[in-house]
Amino acid sequence: MNTADLRKQFPILHQDVNGHPLVYLDSAATSQKPKRVIDTISHYYEQYNSNVHRGVHTLGNLATDAYEGAREKLARFINAKSTEEVIFTRGTTASINMVAASYARSVCREGDEIVLTPMEHHSNLIPWQQVAQATGAVLKYIPLQKDGSIRVEDAKEIITNRTKIVAVVYVSNVLGVVNPVKELAQIAHQHGAKIIVDGAQSTPHMKVDVQELDCDFYALSGHKMCGPTGIGALYGKKELLESMEPVEFGGEMIDHVDLYESTWKELPWKFEGGTPIIAGAIGLGAAIDFLNEIGMDEIERHEKQITAYAVDQLQTIEGLTIYGPAKDRAGLVTFNLDDVHPHDVATVLDAEGVAVRAGHHCCQPLMRWLEVTATARASFYLYNTEEDVDRLVQALHKAKEYFGHAIG
Template identity: 80%
Template sequence: MNTKEIRQLFPILHQEVNGHPLVYLDSAATSQKPVSVIEAIKHYYEFDNSNVHRGVHTLGSRATDAYEGAREKVAKFINAGSTEEVIFTRGTTTALNMVASGYARVICQEGDEIVITPMEHHSNLIPWQQVAKATGAVLKYIPLQEDGSILLQDVEDTITERTKIVSVTYVSNVLGVVNPVKAIAEIAHRHGAKMVVDGAQSTPHLKVDVQDLDCDFYALSGHKMCGPTGIGALYGKKTLLEHMEPIEFGGEMIDHVDLYDSTWKELPWKFEGGTPVIAGAVGLGAAIDFLESIGMDEIERHERQLTAYAVERLSEIEDLKIYGPLTDRAGLVTFNLGDVHPHDVATVLDTDGIAIRAGHHCCQPLMRWLQVSSTARASFYLYNTEEDIDRLVASLLKTKEYFGHAIG
């Protein structure tokens, strides 16, 4: 299936914005949804809507089968050892907070170390700050190279025998850096630490194999991979999840309750209290079916080709600065155009029907490391084309002319 055929499957792309055909370059924030995902959610609500794991009636059985079927698809998609290792969450943020609160707060003590990087999204930074404050653990950072990448030698130098947790993004949502998480996991394990991976930006774009990575926990969001909002997953090694405490209590996650004590269900349900996001799981399962029909290797190839083209074209614009490595990067380009504020850049682009992200991208420490307050970001997915990038470049040249006094 070529890109033109793929684009036909995304209804939202077939519209004009401010009198221009929409060019959507903000998939790192959230991806668009194909017809198959929209129809799967619609079908659930029209024919199968019921609660799961409760009723013995037909609708309840259908809903439960659809919900647990989606879990099986997630497990296969990331190559988890079993469905017991896949916990449905609201998204990456919830999943990382579950690990921080339910696992790290229990095992960390004063003087222990938690190692992350300055490129982390706030969702993979603030939870560890809170663990450090609550336990007396020390938060340490792997230093970045000039282009924003990290060296394994710096990882070796940062992780020590006191390190309990290493948590790193697989793909930076600002720099486009693809971190060597498999090698980092090996170093972490050699020192007795557990490896946590923020997979929000990697799962939609790369073939992920959590067993090959040998990470201990892996978090992902459905809405960045053609699925609906409000659904994601936490992968955890079974032995760790069995000893990890739930952080949300109520219906469905219990085994036995009496007046003064309770026990929990087996995995994965002990972490899924209350009515889950059933339609979201159904939509995520449909999104996985869609991505696999295209092929993750093909998606990665297409995005790398687009990104190389984007870097080449954007580099032609005088006074435009690109952040992150110029080669071997994931499908996004973060930049600034002279002294023009990124919000102004994004506003002018929007008048031409081009949607990009502007701001600190939930990475304020990284912005300070880059010595800027904010940046503009164009991010690509399987439905984007070189023509989209040409439209972006033409609009940026128009922006540069309009704000000529702020350039140079």
């Protein structure tokens, strides 16, 4: 992969921020978009903007073909058995909430168990808290090791015959931990439980095969994988989706409507009430084409190289603490500088044109486990280079010097 040529396809990267060339290290929050995706969305609005499924005119047919074509691309991308198992949503949060509201509330009873980890993003924590409060189910947590990872042995102890749901992030957005999802699925199924995987941070960065993982549900967001914002998907095994009731009702998701009762369309459309996110889905389809041309194995290899280099370089900075595992880390590094609030660190980095994230990263329980209020995070993607890491390190030295003088 020629990163220099690849970067040319991302218009936003070629600008100055605060008088410095932009170094974008916040792809875990949202990735940048290649020109192809931007042009695809513009082309839809300029040439065949129309609603889908409803009309028989030419523009409607073109829009429907492109929308459903994007679903086919996504089904192949994650290796779903069929397009019936792919529901377009607003993103990972909406997908998880759909499973919690429709499936989990229907199967959980008082005393049943929902198993999580302390590293979950709020979007894979709060919905399960709500399910527990509504049904009387009990939340249980697989404990974290010192480096933030989890052990399969601990999961075997926590998951029992009372467990109905195992909800786990594939890749932590704070620690870079890659969780053993396939093994967790096996354990869950041995006890008759279903597993829901938060794939927001895994889908953009590694090859995902939902059949190999044998997960029951898998949630993802398009905007983290070179696609537009506001579009994502829920994968679910067909038999589970067929057993679930819709959570949104209205046009498009119905089959027959009387004054006093209605019936629903077949999968996947019974879960897509109202006008869907047409441009977003079409843009996501273009992003998938882009990622496929590069190759997910190549993207993962590149990110591991950049991340390893970043860890090595950041470890040379005295007073800097890195959180998460030393090995098998996904493409991000979360850190703090001694005695300096991460928001202040991020502000100084921004003045140098380096964009990083600072805060609790929607993981407040994990912050408490780390015994910090917040951290700074540099996250990498296919367009980042070792030179970007060098700029980050240089900016951190400036931050350290600035706040050292200020504190002194």
